[in-house]
Amino acid sequence: MDNMTLKLDEETRDLVFDSDGSFQKIYEEDTIIQNVRNTLLTWKAEFFADETHGTDYERILGKNQNEIDDGEIEEVIREAIFQEPSVTRIDDLKFSYEKRAVEVTVIATLENGEKIKLEVTA
Secondary structure, three states, X not given: OOOEEEOEOOOOOOEOEOOOOOEOEEEHHHHHHHHHHHHHHOEOOOOOOOOOOOEOHHHOOOOOHHHOXXXXXXXXXXXXXXXXXXXXXXXXXXXXXXXXXXEEEEXXXXXXXXXXXXXXXX
16 A cells, blocks of 8 residues: 555535544545546646646636637647556546636546546536
């Protein structure tokens, strides 16, 4: 159990506490899922200490849908997912795009062979 982090609430992204008031922890695949989810929910350069982290939504959101092709949207999403070094392959990627939101469903294979699945609306 080398891969541990503090659990964040999926909706609020606040730290989660257990009934004793201690931080809840997550491990292994749950950590990776949380990392990918947070990368997809973070705009690239949003965090001042690491301007390379996040999803480059500037390239796709707020633009005329006729000017953006699905290939560019997929490229932006893939670049974000592969910021998590444990993800070795994206097995299935589905997305829908509206002017102000992207819904993403992804199934990916990790370096240990396990698969993860998550859905995000950013």
